[in-house]
Amino acid sequence: MFNFFKKKKEEVKVNPFIPLKVREVVHETADTVTLYFEQPEPYLDYKPGQFLTLVMEFEGKEQRRSYSLCTSPYVDPFPGISVKRVPNGLFSNFLNEKIFPGKTINVLKPLGNFTTDFHSKNRRHYFLIAGGSGITPIMGILKSVLVNEPESIITLIYASRNEENIIFGKQLSMLQLANPDRLKIIHNLSQPSESWTGLKGRISADVFRDLFAKAEYEQRYQEIYFLCGPDGIMDTAMKVLEELKVDKDRIHRESFYSAAAHQAHEDAIHGINTGILTRDVKIVLEGEESVVTVSPEQTVLEAGLAAGLNMPYSCQSGLCTACRGKVLSGQVKMDEDAGLSEKELAAGYVLCCVSRPLTDDIKITIE
Ligand SMILES: Cc1cc2nc3c(=O)[nH]c(=O)nc-3n(C[C@H](O)[C@H](O)[C@H](O)COP(=O)(O)OP(=O)(O)OC[C@H]3O[C@@H](n4cnc5c(N)ncnc54)[C@H](O)[C@@H]3O)c2cc1C
Ligand code: FES
Incomplete structure (x- = not known):
């Protein structure tokens, strides 16, 4: 009986993605396109300045990138993102070359704090x-x-x-x-x-x-x-x-790019010794605690995903805060902390995508 209900619970997992159909592609400059999307049902709920996380598969592997909305929910009938090519970049070149009206792209709900409250009384x-x-x-x-x-x-x-x-x-x-x-x-x-x-x-x-x-x-x-x-x-x-x-x-x-996070990632995967050891880290996700082994070439996020945890993330460079967690015990080293405010850092928040374990007693809760 118990197993039956457990299975049922797993089967009705909510689809975390919003499928957005491309309505129009506008070539802004030689290396930048704007993709306007049809409104989904219900309409996309976003604040000016927030970003979308695009989720696509390349060579059988899921990849994600963040793109800021260039539109305003108060002015523009359709949400849009503008993408500038990065030399040899996977997503930015694909989106500039291979996306046409009618294509559907999966995104995560809009995120980000690069916004404010707009009010007619503001001066x-x-x-x-x-x-x-x-x-x-x-x-x-x-x-x-x-x-x-x-x-x-x-x-x-x-x-x-x-x-x-x-x-x-x-x-x-x-x-x-x-x-x-x-x-x-x-x-x-x-x-x-x-x-x-x-x-x-x-x-x-x-x-x-x-x-x-x-x-x-x-x-x-x-x-x-x-x-x-x-x-x-x-x-x-x-x-x-x-x-x-x-x-x-x-x-x-x-920020759209972190050279520090990129360098730390390269060092880690090439085994350049940064003094980080393999350690077990406790991760509390949706109220459930799991123990994940994090090796020196991995971040806490990478180890969690490899262990099958459904951890939230977007940019994987310590910039967007989608992977934010709070350290309840122990210490981590962050390759980049530009996404967090001084107040968040002081309160013990960390970004799992750029966090590497420094002690044996780490427990992080994803809120
Ligand atoms: C919150 C947020 C919002 C963003 N909004 C936008 C947006 O509105 N428009 C937009 O065009 N991009 C935006 N970006 C950047 C975007 O997410 C991608 O990082 C970018 O398009 C490159 O992805 P790619 O797959 O093409 O390159 P990748 O395949 O990831 O990278 C290829 C190579 O280029 C390097 N590289 C990647 N980006 C840069 C860079 N900016 N400068 C120098 N080297 C780089 C990488 O380190 C790698 O060596 C945003 C990023 C964040 C975090
Ligand atoms: S996924 Fe963007 S800060 Fe970690």
């Missing part, structure tokens, strides 16, 4: 700082502010390689024309054509200093900062925000 100055494909979540936020917050203003600082590489260039010009008093766009091109008269080269701290410092003296608005792009541009902006002692709660930062 904010949004500083949106984007580089390359980092414009994607920024675009969703920008459109949401314009439509929801008539009293707020926006300054977008957007770094691209050259004129042809400006993703959403036309859409942005149109939004600026329609909102001349509320939206200011500053483009910075690293390799512009000779006729370019705007900012060029590496974006300097002085550009940010000038813009942010002026805003600090203007009392009418509350400043709020969203940064998404390569580490160089985000670090430069962060340095200036630290100089100005801007409250950390008003700064939102999203």
Whole structure:
């Protein structure tokens, strides 16, 4: 009797994926496409700036990647993601070359904290700082502010390689024309054509200093900062925000790639000794405790998945927090912690996809 019910329980496992049918493919630049999806039933529930986790099989192996929604649920009838090619990248090249309207892609429900609460009474100055494909979540936020917050203003600082590489260039010009008093766009091109008269080269701290410092003296608005792009541009902006002692709660930062996590992964699989030993780790998932053996070349997530645990994850680089857990005892080493806030780190939260065991008594609960 007991076995019968147990089996029944296993069979009715809820499908964790949302199948999204591609409605339209728009070639934004030579190396970036936007995929718009038909609305599923019920409609996709997301916040501007959140991301989708795409789940696909390559050579018989399930792979996942995160892609930010470039659309706004308040403006756009259909959700969309924009994908920029990475040299030799598995997903980004596949999505740029092989996806056509009518194809269905499985995704996980939207996740991410790179967002805010939009309210018609807000009187904010949004500083949106984007580089390359980092414009994607920024675009969703920008459109949401314009439509929801008539009293707020926006300054977008957007770094691209050259004129042809400006993703959403036309859409942005149109939004600026329609909102001349509320939206200011500053483009910075690293390799512009000779006729370019705007900012060029590496974006300097002085550009940010000038813009942010002026805003600090203007009392009418509350400043709020969203940064998404390569580490160089985000670090430069962060340095200036630290100089100005801007409250950390008003700064939102999203990274798409972690060189540190990538290097640690390469070192681990090539057996480069990092002092990590094979250890047993207790993982509490959906109230059930399992003991998983984690070898030096594995992260806690990799060992858990290999042991058959249905652990949540998306980027596998310590950036998106989908795999967040809380350490109840013991100590882990994280290859990357950019996804977690100082408060979360202090409270004992860890990212299982980049965590390696340091002690024998580790117990992590996935909440
Ligand atoms: C929260 C989040 C949101 C994201 N949103 C977007 C988005 O809106 N649009 C978008 O285009 N991408 C986005 N990304 C990045 C995306 O998830 C993939 O990492 C990216 O498309 C590369 O995947 P791939 O399979 O093509 O490359 P892979 O096959 O994973 O990588 C191929 C090689 O390139 C290296 N590599 C991968 N990415 C980079 C990089 N950015 N810079 C330098 N080297 C790299 C890898 O280390 C590897 O050596 C996001 C990532 C996160 C974590
Ligand atoms: S899966 Fe993204 S932080 Fe771990």
